[in-house]
Amino acid sequence: MTPVYHDEPTSVKLTRRAFLKDAALGATGAALGLTGCSPFAEAGHTPVPRAELPQGKSRVVLIREEEAFDADGMPHEERVEEILQRAMLELTGESTGEAAWSNFFKPEDIVGVKINVMMTPTSPELSRSVARGIMKAGVAEQNIILWDRNDAGYGLTGATVRDTKPGYDSKSLSRIVTEKATALVNVPGTKVHWLAGIGVALKNWVGAITNINVTDIGAVYKIHGDSCAECASIPAIPAIREKCRLVVVDALRPLFHGGPQVNPRYLWPYGGILVATDPVAADAVCMRILETKRREFKGGDWPINPPPKHVFLAEEKYRLGHANMDKIELVRLGWQEGMLV
Amino acid sequence: MSEHLVEYVLRISLLLVFLTVAASCRPRKEQSDQRPQVAHLLPSSSQGWTERSASHTYSGLALSDYINGGAEAYLAYGFRELAVREFQNTSGSRLTVEIYEMDRPENAYGIYSTDSAGEHWPVGADASYGNGLLRFWKGPYFVRILCWPPAASAESVVRQTGEKVANAISAESKKPDILKLLPETDILPDSVCYFHRQTSLNSIRFLSEDNLLRLADDVEALTWEQRIREKDGDTNTLRQMVIRYPLETTAAAAYEDFRKQFLKVENSAGPNPERNVPVVIQMPDQSFAGVALSSPWLMIILDAPSYESASHALLQTESRLTGLPTPGKDNGP
Numbered sequence: 001m002t003p004v005y006h007d008e009p010t011s012v013k014l015t016r017r018a019f020l021k022d023a024a025l026g027a028t029g030a031a032l033g034l035t036g037c038s039p040f041a042e043a044g045h046t047p048v049p050r051a052e053l054p055q056g057k058s059r060v061v062l063i064r065e066e067e068a069f070d071a072d073g074m075p076h077e078e079r080v081e082e083i084l085q086r087a088m089l090e091l092t093g094e095s096t097g098e099a100a101w102s103n104f105f106k107p108e109d110i111v112g113v114k115i116n117v118m119m120t121p122t123s124p125e126l127s128r129s130v131a132r133g134i135m136k137a138g139v140a141e142q143n144i145i146l147w148d149r150n151d152a153g154y155g156l157t158g159a160t161v162r163d164t165k166p167g168y169d170s171k172s173l174s175r176i177v178t179e180k181a182t183a184l185v186n187v188p189g190t191k192v193h194w195l196a197g198i199g200v201a202l203k204n205w206v207g208a209i210t211n212i213n214v215t216d217i218g219a220v221y222k223i224h225g226d227s228c229a230e231c232a233s234i235p236a237i238p239a240i241r242e243k244c245r246l247v248v249v250d251a252l253r254p255l256f257h258g259g260p261q262v263n264p265r266y267l268w269p270y271g272g273i274l275v276a277t278d279p280v281a282a283d284a285v286c287m288r289i290l291e292t293k294r295r296e297f298k299g300g301d302w303p304i305n306p307p308p309k310h311v312f313l314a315e316e317k318y319r320l321g322h323a324n325m326d327k328i329e330l331v332r333l334g335w336q337e338g339m340l341v
Numbered sequence: 342m343s344e345h346l347v348e349y350v351l352r353i354s355l356l357l358v359f360l361t362v363a364a365s366c367r368p369r370k371e372q373s374d375q376r377p378q379v380a381h382l383l384p385s386s387s388q389g390w391t392e393r394s395a396s397h398t399y400s401g402l403a404l405s406d407y408i409n410g411g412a413e414a415y416l417a418y419g420f421r422e423l424a425v426r427e428f429q430n431t432s433g434s435r436l437t438v439e440i441y442e443m444d445r446p447e448n449a450y451g452i453y454s455t456d457s458a459g460e461h462w463p464v465g466a467d468a469s470y471g472n473g474l475l476r477f478w479k480g481p482y483f484v485r486i487l488c489w490p491p492a493a494s495a496e497s498v499v500r501q502t503g504e505k506v507a508n509a510i511s512a513e514s515k516k517p518d519i520l521k522l523l524p525e526t527d528i529l530p531d532s533v534c535y536f537h538r539q540t541s542l543n544s545i546r547f548l549s550e551d552n553l554l555r556l557a558d559d560v561e562a563l564t565w566e567q568r569i570r571e572k573d574g575d576t577n578t579l580r581q582m583v584i585r586y587p588l589e590t591t592a593a594a595a596y597e598d599f600r601k602q603f604l605k606v607e608n609s610a611g612p613n614p615e616r617n618v619p620v621v622i623q624m625p626d627q628s629f630a631g632v633a634l635s636s637p638w639l640m641i642i643l644d645a646p647s648y649e650s651a652s653h654a655l656l657q658t659e660s661r662l663t664g665l666p667t668p669g670k671d672n673g674p
Contacts, residue, residue: 072432072433072490073490073491074490118408118409118410119408119409119410119411149409193410194410194411194413194414194544195410195411195413195540195544196410199410206410207409213402213405214402214405214412214413214416215402224413226550227543227550257456258455258456259411260408260409260410260411261408261411261414262487262489263456263471263472263474263476264471264472264473264474264487264489264491265458265459265471265472265474267472303547305543305544305545305546305547306543306544306547307547
């Protein structure tokens with residue numbers, strides 16, 4: 001039987017606005033009890049959108065080091081700390097590290113550093129460099145908590161040893177966020193993610209909550225449906241949004257396919273770090289780096305599947321920052337070859 | 342025959358019926374019980390490597406404790422249990438052995454097929470290696486062996502460990518029979534993937550958040566990319582998908598949903614709609630997509646360079662359906 005040819009092309013391609021509309025309607029319907037899938041679960045903290053998007057462009061500093069790894073393929077800590085310092089000076093416009101880090105932290109702060117320890121973890125070398133940076137602002141080493149999920153460690157050793165269980169409050173959010181820390185830093189890895197499209201700064205906060213599961217059944221935070229679009233709701237929880245002052249993205253060795261479980265075939269030594277205050281802008285830049293890398297690897301179009309809806313939802317629904325590259329001031333420093341963005 | 346004798350015969354008959362029914366329900370469990378404990382398949386040692394920590398096992402949804410955010414990839418293939426053991430060498434490299442037990446060999450093949458790129462090694466039923474990672478399947482088991490950071494001896498230690506695990510597995514390695522629908526030539530290397538769920542499809546080729554194709558654990562789907570030689574001599578590619586439903590009504594509903602909601606074709610043949618005829622349409626990105634129903638089978642073409650290539654691929658696949666088991670009629674799922 002010969003297939004019937006219909007020559008009237010119709011608009012079926014998934015557009016950003018179309019899927020955001022769907023996502024927003026889904027959330028609205030859920031809030032009205034229509035779907036039973038509300039991210040605004042009564043048992044959890046309620047995300048609160050920002051009143052408005054950040055004024056002007058969001059500044060993202062991307063810095064790369066060609067010799068970021070030593071002979072054994074491990075991150076070279078001194079070089080990592082050096083490029084982090086350069087990036088912080090560029091982000092703040094300050095001329096010293098002390099001044100740069102003091103833009104974000106006061107000596108009396110207790111700083112929670114949200115790293116990622118699952119699968120594509122934050123490099124301990126970068127975690128320690130961030131901790132040393134915070135100390136430049138006068139924060140005592142023992143007042144710096146490095147943690148992911150329910151495992152925390154204090155000071156520089158927290159980059160590798162996390163034997164304290166901080167626990168969760170009654171609404172399933174880490175006590176580090178709600179009780180211990182006066183300031184937060186978000187230090188994620190960079191990966192393409194099987195369910196969410198990408199997993200960078202916005203998604204890293206999922207590691208600060210508990211009582212979630214892949215089916216969303218009985219979960220306090222129902223974030224897994226719709227390609228994990230409602231991951232964007234977690235950094236909109238006021239306790240996180242108001243305390244998080246800085247994003248430092250580990251793009252030293254990103255994963256451009258198949259995450260979160262790692263196939264080293266899809267890791268590459270990009271040697272990058274991104275610093276920003278806008279988590280959506282940081283994610284948007286990483287998304288483009290990953291998209292370009294995939295295209296380069298495949299030698300043709302290879303979109304991120306599923307599309308990272310949560311990045312756009314974070315902008316349009318929660319107004320956490322800019323996903324549109326026209327609204328991002330991207331500063332590119334260091335090793336330029338293979339920058340990909 | 343006395344009443345007692347009649348009652349006795351009836352009781353015996355009922356007992357026999359009960360035992361027959363009970364026995365017919367048991368083979369799957371017996372088969373399951375015959376499998377070795379997954380942890381017993383883990384190697385206890387590897388030359389030059391010392392055990393870093395005790396082995397761990399994760400069952401069912403608890404897999405999320407090991408692969409936070411990635412467990413669903415395995416749960417979509419009838420995951421039962423994972424056993425993990427880690428070794429390390431003196432230079433700090435780690436050797437991680439993960440053995441995933443799935444509910445049946447076809448699903449072990451399925452999870453393997455989600456990413457089979459790499460150097461193909463004769464380990465287990467199918468294996469691929471690259472950058473310190475060996476992935477293979479055998480029987481109902483899918484195995485990952487990773488050496489990271491890659492040590493100088495990574496390749497040999499990973500191969501030896503893989504062979505040791507594969508040799509410990511004696512189960513039959515049965516591939517899904519739907520693979521018989523693959524064309525003999527022009528398949529892009531490592532593009533074949535067997536799957537059941539919407540989440541699996543969306544990570545390969547995103548179609549929609551809605552489950553237009555009514556994918557589910559009792560639905561079998563196969564996708565691959567195929568090289569196409571155009572009339573003008575150009576070489577291009579397209580993606581094919583074949584889906585087998587347990588019920589014809591489900592197949593028909595999936596056809597309707599895909600045609601109307603993805604292709605945006607309300608009727609399959611204009612003013613005189615004939616149900617279920619193949620449809621091909623040019624999409625907004627200028628590629629061609631199509632669908633054909635040969636119940637309980639659904640065939641889909643995506644990203645085709647021309648109407649001719651999409652139509653040809655649909656018809657070629659349909660011609661290969663003959664002889665494959667049909668659910669409800671043969672011994673399909």
